[in-house]
Amino acid sequence: MDNGFMKDREWRENSTLVGRSNAEEAHIQQWVQFVDCSIVPAFSTWMYPIWGYASYNKLNETQAIEKVKLQLQTLERHLIKKTFLVGERVTLADIAVASSLYAGFKLVFDATFRKEIPAVTRWFTTIVNQPNFKAVAGDFTLCEEALKFTPPKKDAKEKKPKEEKPKEEKKPKAKEPEAEAEETFEDVPKPKSKLELLPAAKMPLDEWKRQYSNNDTPVAMKWLWENIDLTADYSIWKVDYKYNDELTKLYMSNNLAGGLMNRLERARKYAFGCLVVAGEDNANIITGYFIVRGNAEEMIEEVTDAADYESYNWVKVTDVNDEEKKKIDQVFAWDGSIEGKPIMDGKVFK
Template identity: 45%
Template sequence: MSFGTLYTVPGFPNGNRILAVAELAGVKLDIPSDYKHFEDNKKEPFLSKFASGKIPALETKDGFTLFESTAIARYIAKQAPNANLLGSTNEESALIDQWISFVDAEFLPVSNNIHYLLRGMLPYTKPIETAFQEKRERYYATLNKHLSTRTFFVGERITLADIHVASALINVFKLTFDAEKRKQYPHITRHFETIVNQPKLKPIFGDIPYAEKALVFTPPAKKKEEKPKEAAAPKPKAEKPKAPEPEEEDEDDLLKEEPKAKNPLDSLPKSSFNLEDFKRAYSNMDTRGDSGSLKWFYEKFDKEGFSIWRVDFKYNDELAQVFMSSNQIGGFFNRLEASRKYLFGSVGVLGEANNNVITGVLICRGGDIKPVVNVAPDWESYSYEPLNPFTEGPQKEFFEGAMAWDLELGGKKWADGKNFK
């Protein structure tokens, strides 16, 4: 018999952690196949049960609701005390909490930020990466030393601590814990493989591709600068003409002679709405009010030539400090530079430290957002949904709140924001 419903999405590490605990505890959980993330979790039926709007989220058969993956995992583990997932003594229970806290408060924030930097999801600077890498090396050493004399973190059987650590290391093994690191920290490697390959857990965690070489930061490609033309050499004295010799074509010269590809957005019919004029109006006017930029926008907007989109970061569960989330937006906007003349954005951080989301509004040339945003390497880290703010209702409220920087969602208030203009 099912114990309840777990709202999650396939492959989500925090969701898989709970499913692993449920499997070892013998607790059956249903996962609704029709759940659509970034849609259903923003609707009132979901928010009335789970105020944060986050997943994973648990609803038991008797109507008890719970969010936050660690709390859910502990609650599920308590349903099967004989499974020993929470330890058999108070001391063991405290040690399990110790390792879970170490991972949540120390290891994951640093490790996630390293991955954000390397993948271009935060503005990259070498000193910041170095500082984070040094911290993570200390955390690796702590884990490795503890495991050098024991099979599991606490006691002689798998506990919640083992599942928690292993699930936190999945992305690490995929991205940065390469062959060299696996040799350097053999006890971490051995423990990880012991947990994820447990017969009951293997179907949940699946096959995990190990990184052979750690991910490194690759700066965005810069446009090739044309070499300045050399001054024409003086003509030599007339000589007896010779038969022309065949010359090898220079591939670089051929490339330079080709006309630059036109952006398809430049071929769209002329629009009556001037995006640059709106950017100036937005910068110089109050947003709301009878003489505000929103009124200006509604009066002049051309629905045929432009479109409006809601944008949401897909990995809000990985966000930590508000300033880091704000930097994430700044990095995304920096990588949209090639689309500046086609795009306006107002995107913000809602919430507080370790409980915030990134969401906002984009106004773009044409009816399709993809040609405008796919110039950014991390554009697929966001979801995009068409907005119609021209009739009263939630979409209009969302649009105006994001533009005026007073948007509030699921109890989370606007904490910081950035404009792309």
């Protein structure tokens, strides 16, 4: 979530939506990140094939449904003794999470499904029946029969070629310019990253990723330090979340770290990194290291254009000495402690 209006103290004093304290602000932002990083990806995988936006795969659907149920159980545990997600009044957290579940409760969360999440169902109906919410979304009716994927009818497919055959025979030449146009379009070169202009790296990044995935971390790290060239091919960056003092639950902090990773798709060919969550509930930090292609003094565009980039401090490590290597080893292994706080969880970008 953009921190701009969340930090506007004057506006906050006149609204409970963004919280009445720094702690409430942090809670609200974490729930919004929970939507973005956990609910939306799983729910989209479940529903997009049903809506016709993606091809259907039974295994993917089953896994997505299980992920949605897992996220709903997180909500269920939180809401068993609470009326709202943060504080005692409706906040942006309630609006964001309820909005992300709106289609679910309307289309697929039938009575059997809802039996497993009574607290979430109670909370959801409370939110959608708030006057201001209702004024925008209208009346709401809970799902009675779950919407399911319906494969396209075969009859419809069989009729199309019969109608098109005479057209193809009458005007065979009409296809030629279309084919030429397609070839011309395909010949247009796609824009490349500036990083593609760099000389080939002595250590291919993909090979490092394989080493990390297929070996115990100590073995992989030994290989890394023996092969990486930090004079020209790569640089290492220390990453720290700017608002560590506002973090609360460990799992929420980990979701927050995952949010950054999800937004770095453009950088996948050019970067590898780990973010870890260290500490305990209400006293934890998000920190980590990234290996980045090239050795420029500024972070690459593929990273800086990520939506969450500005929420973190990125500092290039100019002296990767033995002490710094030990810290990087710990982060990449999710082991040990950082700033006196034990590493509890983490996310990998590879």
